[in-house]
Amino acid sequence: MKxxxxxAAEENTEQSQERKGCFECCIKCLGxxxxxxxxxxxxxxxxxxxxxxxxxxxxxxxxxxxxxxxSTNTSDHALLSEVIQLMQYVIYGIASFFFLYGxxxxxxxxxxxxxxxxxxxxxxxTACGRCISGMFVFLTYVxxxxxxxxxGFSAVPVFMYYNIWSTCEVIKSPxxxxxxxxxxxxxxxxxxxxxxxxxxxxxxxxxxLENICNTNEFYMxxxxxxxxxxxxxxxVIALIHFLMILSSNWAYLKDASKMQAYQDIKxxxxxxxxxxxxxxxxxxxxxx
Numbered sequence: 001m002k003x004x005x006x007x008a009a010e011e012n013t014e015q016s017q018e019r020k021g022c023f024e025c026c027i028k029c030l031g032x033x034x035x036x037x038x039x040x041x042x043x044x045x046x047x048x049x050x051x052x053x054x055x056x057x058x059x060x061x062x063x064x065x066x067x068x069x070x071s072t073n074t075s076d077h078a079l080l081s082e083v084i085q086l087m088q089y090v091i092y093g094i095a096s097f098f099f100l101y102g103x104x105x106x107x108x109x110x111x112x113x114x115x116x117x118x119x120x121x122x123x124x125x126t127a128c129g130r131c132i133s134g135m136f137v138f139l140t141y142v143x144x145x146x147x148x149x150x151x152g153f154s155a156v157p158v159f160m161y162y163n164i165w166s167t168c169e170v171i172k173s174p175x176x177x178x179x180x181x182x183x184x185x186x187x188x189x190x191x192x193x194x195x196x197x198x199x200x201x202x203x204x205x206x207x208x209l210e211n212i213c214n215t216n217e218f219y220m221x222x223x224x225x226x227x228x229x230x231x232x233x234x235x236v237i238a239l240i241h242f243l244m245i246l247s248s249n250w251a252y253l254k255d256a257s258k259m260q261a262y263q264d265i266k267x268x269x270x271x272x273x274x275x276x277x278x279x280x281x282x283x284x285x286x287x288x
Contacts, residue, residue, distance in 0.1 A: 036245050037109025041102045044238035048102075050231025051154070052095040054224040059084045061221035062157070069204055069212050070189045076199035098235075101143075105242055108136055112249035133250045140246055144239040151232040158229050160192055161222040168213035171206065182206050 063077075063084055071077040112133065164187050171182050183206035189195060190202040204212060212218055 034106070034109030034112070034245075036241070037106050040238050040241040040245060041106045043234055043241065044098060044102045047231045047234030047236075047238055048095060048098040051150075051228045051235060052091045052231075054231065055154070055228040056088050056091050058157070058221045058224035058228060059088060061217045061224070064217050065212065065215075065221065066189070066195065068217075069208075070202060071195050071199045073200055077195050080194055105136065105140070105246070108133065109245065109249070112252065133246065137243065137246045137250055140239055140243045144236065144243055147232065147236045147239055151229070151236050154225070154229040154232045157225045158222075160189075161218075161225060163187070164209075164218070165213060165222060168210050171210045185209070 063081060066077055066080070067074075167185060167187050171185050186203050186205035187209055188203040190197050190199060195202065
């Protein structure tokens with residue numbers, strides 16, 4: 001029978017070893033997390049969510065404003081309605097694609113991080129893995145260029161709404177802005193090319209225009225387009241961040257493959273040298 005004090009000391013030692021093992025395991029797991037890829041993924045998800053959600057609602061509000069005030073004839077804006085509806089379906093596809101693509105890039109970040117950290121262990125990079133990493137670099141570059149176009153395109157409705165809003169501000173205080181004849185201050189939406197020139201009325205002036213600016217549809221659509229534009233900009237930044245990460249990881253994997261090839265050649269040469277030495281010793285022993 002062991003004394004009670006020795007048994008308690010052994011139990012405390014085992015508990016401390018278990019705690020130390022859990023701590024080391026947690027540190028190892030945290031060390032394998034690709035924090036740069038994680039930040040880029042969160043930024044990408046946030047930007048795409050803002051662009052898709054706010055853009056979808058803002059487009060619906062824009063159609064309502066056009067139908068109620070600028071184009072009372074349905075046939076005049078039928079094509080525009082179809083285009084906006086198509087854009088809303090495209091938004092659904094963009095949201096689904098980038099949700100999946102962000103997860104894939106995050107998984108690729110975990111893969112490359114493990115490949116680099118375990119370079120000198122049993123883990124070995126493959127040509128297929130390096131090819132996939134290079135493919136992600138190219139695809140992310142293409143998506144980044146495409147989203148630059150999306151960012152520029154999303155600024156167009158912001159510009160249009162800003163012009164209408166600034167015109168309403170002039171109507172609210174014509175004397176302060178040095179203008180007279182409020183009813184002569186107009187906004188012709190046909191000049192932007194979104195509805196044909198024969199659309200009726202197409203142009204709104206004076207107090208009627210001010211009433212449009214005071215509606216909830218205009219207020220919400222204007223600010224939602226701003227948020228959607230900001231979301232597109234955040235997505236561009238996230239893709240640039242991803243591109244830098246992927247390029248760096250691909251370079252690491254390329255260097256890792258060269259290091260592995262060097263280690264394999266070195267190990268083979270050492271094995272051959274050992275075989276030669278062993279055969280030499282056997283020949284010497286046979287002579288003696």
